[in-house]
Amino acid sequence: MARKDVPPRWDRKMQQRLARGEAAALGELYDRFASLVHSLAHRVLGDEQAADAVTREVFAHVWEHPETYDPRQGPLRTWIAGVTHRVAVQRLRDREELEQPRREELESTVRRASVAARADYIVHSMPAPLRAALDLAYFQRRDYRQTAADLGVTEDEARRRLRLGLQLLSTAHDAGTPPAHGGAV
Amino acid sequence: MSGADRFEAHDGGPEPVPPPRIPTPRTSVEDSGLPLPDLADPGDLAPVPPDLSHDVLKSLLGAWALAAYSLAETAAVEQHLGDCGSCADEARRLREAVGLLHQPESLDLDPGLRTRVLQSCLHRRPPRIPVPDWAAPYDAEAARLDALLQDFGDAEWHAPVELRWFEADTRTSRRTTVAGVIAHLLSVDGLIAAALGLEDPHAEVADPADRGTAGPTARTEAFWRASHLAPALPHPSDGGTPLSLRSVRGPWREQSHSLVRTVSFTGSHAGGLSVSYGDFALPLHDAMLDRAFECWVHAEDIADAVDYPYDPPAPRHLNRMIDLAARLLPAALAERRRAGLSAPAARTPHLVPAGAPGRSLRLEIEGAAGGEWLIPLDSPAAVGSADLEVAHVALDGVEFCRLAAGHVSPEDAAAGQDGDRQAIRDVLFAAASLSRM
Numbered sequence: 001m002a003r004k005d006v007p008p009r010w011d012r013k014m015q016q017r018l019a020r021g022e023a024a025a026l027g028e029l030y031d032r033f034a035s036l037v038h039s040l041a042h043r044v045l046g047d048e049q050a051a052d053a054v055t056r057e058v059f060a061h062v063w064e065h066p067e068t069y070d071p072r073q074g075p076l077r078t079w080i081a082g083v084t085h086r087v088a089v090q091r092l093r094d095r096e097e098l099e100q101p102r103r104e105e106l107e108s109t110v111r112r113a114s115v116a117a118r119a120d121y122i123v124h125s126m127p128a129p130l131r132a133a134l135d136l137a138y139f140q141r142r143d144y145r146q147t148a149a150d151l152g153v154t155e156d157e158a159r160r161r162l163r164l165g166l167q168l169l170s171t172a173h174d175a176g177t178p179p180a181h182g183g184a185v
Numbered sequence: 186m187s188g189a190d191r192f193e194a195h196d197g198g199p200e201p202v203p204p205p206r207i208p209t210p211r212t213s214v215e216d217s218g219l220p221l222p223d224l225a226d227p228g229d230l231a232p233v234p235p236d237l238s239h240d241v242l243k244s245l246l247g248a249w250a251l252a253a254y255s256l257a258e259t260a261a262v263e264q265h266l267g268d269c270g271s272c273a274d275e276a277r278r279l280r281e282a283v284g285l286l287h288q289p290e291s292l293d294l295d296p297g298l299r300t301r302v303l304q305s306c307l308h309r310r311p312p313r314i315p316v317p318d319w320a321a322p323y324d325a326e327a328a329r330l331d332a333l334l335q336d337f338g339d340a341e342w343h344a345p346v347e348l349r350w351f352e353a354d355t356r357t358s359r360r361t362t363v364a365g366v367i368a369h370l371l372s373v374d375g376l377i378a379a380a381l382g383l384e385d386p387h388a389e390v391a392d393p394a395d396r397g398t399a400g401p402t403a404r405t406e407a408f409w410r411a412s413h414l415a416p417a418l419p420h421p422s423d424g425g426t427p428l429s430l431r432s433v434r435g436p437w438r439e440q441s442h443s444l445v446r447t448v449s450f451t452g453s454h455a456g457g458l459s460v461s462y463g464d465f466a467l468p469l470h471d472a473m474l475d476r477a478f479e480c481w482v483h484a485e486d487i488a489d490a491v492d493y494p495y496d497p498p499a500p501r502h503l504n505r506m507i508d509l510a511a512r513l514l515p516a517a518l519a520e521r522r523r524a525g526l527s528a529p530a531a532r533t534p535h536l537v538p539a540g541a542p543g544r545s546l547r548l549e550i551e552g553a554a555g556g557e558w559l560i561p562l563d564s565p566a567a568v569g570s571a572d573l574e575v576a577h578v579a580l581d582g583v584e585f586c587r588l589a590a591g592h593v594s595p596e597d598a599a600a601g602q603d604g605d606r607q608a609i610r611d612v613l614f615a616a617a618s619l620s621r622m
Contacts (some may be wrong), residue, residue, distance in 0.1 A: 020313060020314065021310070021311075021312045021313030021314055022312065022313070022314040022446070022449065023303075023307060023312035023314060023315045023316045023449065024314070024316050024324075024442070024445045024446040024449045026303060026306055026307070026312070027299075027303060027316070027324055027328070027442075027445065028442050028446075030302060030303060030328075031328055031331065031438075031442070033298075034298070034299065034302070035294055035295060035335075037246075038294055038298075041203075048622070052298055052301075053300055055298065056301065056302050056305050056306075059302050059303075060302075060306050060309055061306060063309070063310055064306075064308040064310050065310055070375060094453075101578055103369070106276065115285065116285065116287070119282075119285035119286075119287065120287060123286070123287075132284065134251075137248070137251045137253040138253075138286050140252055141251065141253075143248070143253040143254055143255065144248040144251075144253045144254055144511075145255075147253065148612075154242065158248075159244045159245055159248050160244060160247075160248060162247030162248050162250075162253065163244060163246055163247030163279070164247070165247065166247045166250055166251070166279040166282040166283065167247075167278075167279070167282075168283040168322055169285055169286070170278045170279060170281060170282035170285075172272070172285055173278075173281065
């Protein structure tokens with residue numbers, strides 16, 4: 001993802017441009033967020049075509065109702081992830097209702113997909129130093145001392161980042177709360 | 186669609202707490218390809234847990250959940266978990282979180298999705314400020330190229346690219362890298378930025394004497410010199426630090442967005458604004474088509490260099506690019522005559538009154554982007570005429586564009602030909618002469 005930490009000014013300006021009906025703004029919005037929207041939808045639905053359809057629906061919603069975004073409530077990115085999540089989960093529910101006669105199985109499928117998508121979003125938007133530490137310790141299988149050395153930080157700091165990163169990630173299980181933003185790093 | 190501003194899971198009430206999931210064990214170090222522990226290591230013999238404080242043990246929980254710690258610490262943490270309820274709760278929570286880590290997939294979005302999504306939006310709510318038709322190909326091509334660059338690492342940014350074009354009927358080429366190509370696009374797109382009164386990337390690197398007069402090549406060379414991108418190898422012998430090669434993507438993309446935004450506002454009034462290319466000028470709407478064409482051609486150069494597939498533009502965009510080239514051909518033919526590269530036709534007077542029908546070649550472009558154009562042969566001021574048709578050339582749309590890009594030589598272009606040989610040759614060479622760096 002290019003340019004993650006854009007100032008909220010960009011968000012407000014984008015909302016104004018969308019509200020004004022500026023087609024060029026819609027293109028820029030797509031260029032910035034399409035891969036986020038598509039990957040979250042894909043994580044929930046596990047299907048390329050369904051993810052395409054969700055992408056279409058999410059951008060249509062934002063284009064038709066830009067006023068429903070309130071910049072005071074948080075970044076545009078988080079809001080768009082929320083819209084995506086809701087649209088994708090609704091689609092999953094509709095699909096599974098046809099295939100899963102048992103209510104409990106349906107609910108647990110929806111919950112799993114939902115948590116997985118939230119976890120992706122959290123990893124995606126957590127502060128880069130935390131993400132880098134998790135990446136080393138988990139995907140590269142470095143222990144925390146090696147992680148500290150790779151990152152050029154103290155061992156205390158490496159342990160702190162790993163713990164904080166996992167704490168953020170574990171909030172994916174807390175349905176209904178906005179994804180946490182660790183801003184302290 | 187109310188409530189869309191919450192990041193909600195689903196509409197049910199409070200969730201039952203899911204049963205704790207025990208993450209699958211990590212593969213053993215023997216399977217991981219990593220160095221094995223020292224043989225002197227006590228291995229499974231439980232080491233004596235070091236005497237660590239509650240706070241230190243707590244700080245180890247993340248590393249413990251990820252199994253990123255030493256054996257001695259394992260024993261210490263696990264012993265502590267047996268005694269301390271709050272740490273045990275957190276430990277379970279963090280272990281579950283580890284199960285949510287997921288190798289990010291490299292996602293190649295279908296480039297056609299952008300057009301489909303935007304069209305469906307604009308259909309549902311027509312824009313008050315649309316992107317002009319003549320700017321749509323540029324908007325689409327810049328987005329496609331940006332998507333190609335998305336996952337490029339250093340190897341791709343440094344990959345050598347050969348820029349090819351025709352000059353005075355001869356193949357010409359110049360070596361650069363992927364980053365150098367983007368710098369080239371950035372500097373030449375700057376011609377339009379300058380005409381629109383936007384910030385021009387050339388202004389920072391220009392020789393004051395060149396400012397405002399430099400054409401595409403001079404601009405590119407100036408930018409390359411300033412950023413150590415030419416001849417594009419990442420080892421400046423003077424020991425200076427080259428500009429980060431990746432750093433050209435952001436400015437290029439920002440400028441391309443800002444061009445599309447600005448021409449949407451100036452709209453149809455500005456379509457005729459003249460954009461200077463140094464020794465010639467194009468009206469704004471043609472300059473935007475020209476830049477769309479160059480963006481595609483160079484995206485294809487880049488894709489070839491890194492061995493990625495890359496499709497031609499959407500047919501309705503390709504059709505406008507072909508139309509631009511066809512409209513530029515009469516002037517290119519005149520230029521060839523002036524340069525002595527072709528003789529004026531002997532049999533007919535080549536000076537025709539402005540607006541009068543003149544000897545013409547029928548250019549037939551096949552494929553979804555195709556169409557027919559009558560090219561007046563003897564004067565840019567003449568009008569193409571079916572009655573005065575002396576030759577007929579048929580080419581596939583993409584092949585014609587490769588010819589006009591200088592990527593296929595006029596002799597090799599797969600063209601069906603009928604009629605005046607000399608006229609055909611002149612037109613094919615004139616098409617190749619439209620190419621530049």
